[in-house]
Amino acid sequence: MAEQVLTIRQALNSALHQAMADDDTIICIGEDIAENGGVFKVTEGLSGKFGAERMIDTPISETAFVGMGVGAAMTGLKPVVELMFCDFAGVCFDQIMNQAAKAQFLSNGRLKLPLVIRTTMGAGDGSGAMHSASLHSLFASIAGLTVVCPSNPADAAGLLKAAIRYDGPVIFMENKQLYDFEGPVVAGLPEISLGKARTIREGTDITIVAASAMGHRALAAVETLGTNGISAEVIDPRTIKPLDVGAIVDSVEKTGRLLVVDEGTAFAGFADAVIAAVSAQAFGSLRCAPMKLCPPDTPVPYAPAAELRWLPDSADIVEAATNMTEA
């Protein structure tokens, strides 16, 4: 099929256009999303096409509008709620943790909850401690939530379509640093199944698991590692939960080494979950201790040099992978 090159922002926008045209129960709810097209311009043009009844601008009241999205999902609509930054989950966490996540269980499956909460993650643009966090681990620790972190335009569009069609609540995390990242997409933006990882580089010496922006840093590191004679395999989990443990285990059984690079929390985070799952299922295949590279256990710093130091970069990945393969 025909391919074109889009940015992640454009791919998400196109996916929303297509989904809303196909299903008139899909509505969008959030701050500045209608006329303004969203602060990251992901919803641009939707209001002109679908009108104010389906593109709902709200007051700065995350608890009320996330909760309204949950209630609307319980009663027949398919809301796509934009939570501008995942840090803002702090002001509406009850509606995410207790209401969205638990409703299907509490109904024992009688209720569907086709809710997508689109939000952003990712440090690196000087936004400071309260507009830069990557809270995928936090969301993933709550039973009932599906968590998606796409890294390229085709995945972003395909996974968003799947998330909208899914019967349960999905936290869809867009990395602020990747909105302008370009990549090929197939015409029609085919849906991509939730819960499926993708091997973005094949290799034989070490498995690197890295989602969202960290996948790009891992790919950059792989080039350097290759010139040093180390063949690294890179897996983009794409969906944080449910995690495609099988794909990661298969890779580790081949390479014998696991490095998880993640922008989430350094303690009890996504990297720890991957390491625990692989240790439990493929311990005998591990030739050295599995490792993780995460930011330090501090909030995201503001000053550019400090923020640069805070995020794992490709040099850190090269160093860690080299140490592991030499051990």
Add this chain to the structure above:
Amino acid sequence: MLGSCRGRTMNEVALKQYQSCWFIRSFEKAIAVQARAGNVPGLVHLSTGSEVADILLGQQLDPTRDHVTGSHRSHGLALACGADPVAVAKEILGREGGLSDGLAGTQHLLAPETGFLTSNGIVGAQVPLAAGGALSANTAAVGGIGVAVFGDGAANQGAVLETMNLAATLNLPMLFVMYNNGMAQTTAAVDATSGSYCARAESFGLTAWSADSDAYTDCLKTLRDAVTYTRLGSPAFVEVTVSRDHGHYFGDEERSEFPPSKAMACFAKWLSEQGVKDQLLNTARCAAEKDAAAAVAAAASAPFAAANALSPWLGVQGGTDG
């Protein structure tokens, strides 16, 4: 609902409502007996004292197009909306065949087929959910409304205040019904709330009413007017004065100096004044007591939900369960 009672006199309709109120009171009494006997897994928050408000509100609503959410103290409201009493009792008692097969319990009653979407374990959290019900009703354009029922304690939650503003700015067909029972857990409303509830709602642009459930006709008219107004497409607020005849939870007898609810006695007195004979009142009450006792007894004789009630939920998120 009353409009659909053609062929029945006002007194007949009211007598039936009176019987329904007694059904809720007797149901809660039977649940209390089960709780005292240790047959309830956790604590229960009984709705004894708000029966008249529950029934009069429930009868204004239409299960085919309205969406109602309630608080942790919503056994009576769920019944008033038409939830199956045996299934409600089984859920409260954690039994097989409960609304959610015992997985949810007393604070999370879901009977969406009746319009009673959910009650809630978090004070005030049900209110934004009802805004979603109102949004869906608005989109469906069949004259449905969202109704959030919450207490005076929840009135101080940001979720409630945010939702009043949101409902007003979006002009949602949403009715906020605040039961004022004078107590937020163990703190008196007068010690916890500044200003007037109705004035708050009005300041957000909502039309606001207040009513006392001790006054049957006034409470009925107010709720009917508020639902009718909301159905025309705008948000509204009603403060209904009710009682709470137990502590915060059953067995918590703090503040027992509060006088017991008068609403049922006032309702009976009003019916007598309309010429309904005492014998009919007694017959209605006895029938309700018998029916409620039978429903709770049926639930109590059912087995507790087994551990495998959880089975359908294991592994649904990637087999990462222990």
